[in-house]
Amino acid sequence: MLTHCPSCQQPLQFTTEQISRLEQALSHLAAGKLLTMKCPLCRQAIALDKSGQPPQKNETQVQPPPPPDLDWLHTGLFQAEEKVEDVPMALVLHPPGEQRKRIGEALETVGYQVFVADAPAEALERMRFVNFSCVVFQDAMEGSLAQSSFHAHMRALPMNRRRYMFYILLGDAFHTLYNLEALAHSANLTVNTGDLRHLDIILRKAIPTYEELFGAFLEELSAQGKG
DSSP states (O other): OOOBOTTTOOBOOOOHHHHHHHHHHHHTOOTTOOEEEEOTTTOOEEEEOTTSSOOOOOTTOOOOOOOOOOHHHHHTOOOOOSOOOSOOEEEEEOOSSHHHHHHHHHHHHTTOEEEEESSHHHHHHHHHHOOOSEEEEETTTTSSGGGOHHHHHHHHSOHHHHTTOEEEEEETTOOTTOHHHHHHTTOSEEEEGGGGGGHHHHHHHHHHHHHHHHHHHHHHHHHTTOO
16 A cells, blocks of 8 residues: 655555545556545545556656767768759748858858848748748747747648648757757757758758658659649
């Protein structure tokens, strides 16, 4: 029987009658079900399995992989071996300033023609008439991604447009080159603001990897008229 609260760690003192009722309830508990009670001290919920103990955590539960090791980025060991081609235009939605200038310069080094926008409405208007190959968005432009009309627009784009855009999210909370995080936010790449000084190297690594994974697939779709 449980002797201490899992939340407050204080000893639980039950009367003989309470123990009897608890044991009776546990005896009628179906397999795989939990009995919930409240700690009389901290009032937090306590879940008990049929043995009268909190259920054991599943140690085999799948955990997401950690963010990638970026030692190579800070030491400058990565050497680009491929030249990015056929990616002529990039749209940068970021507040004016030194960071936006640095982003533009990094994009130009890998072959993009860069257009900047100061506000989401301006960016959306440009996207009506230009098929950008790359879109860079600073996540705090509209408060948060959950509130962002621009991010919602990118997520809702028809796939015949979206699959040809390399969507990059920038922000203080992101992990650079963490593919699982990018996927969770419907992006192709996430970059932490602190790594912007290495953005040209990051792009030279990320874009060829993306093209290696999806290039043949996109070419086949285009050939079949399904692009």
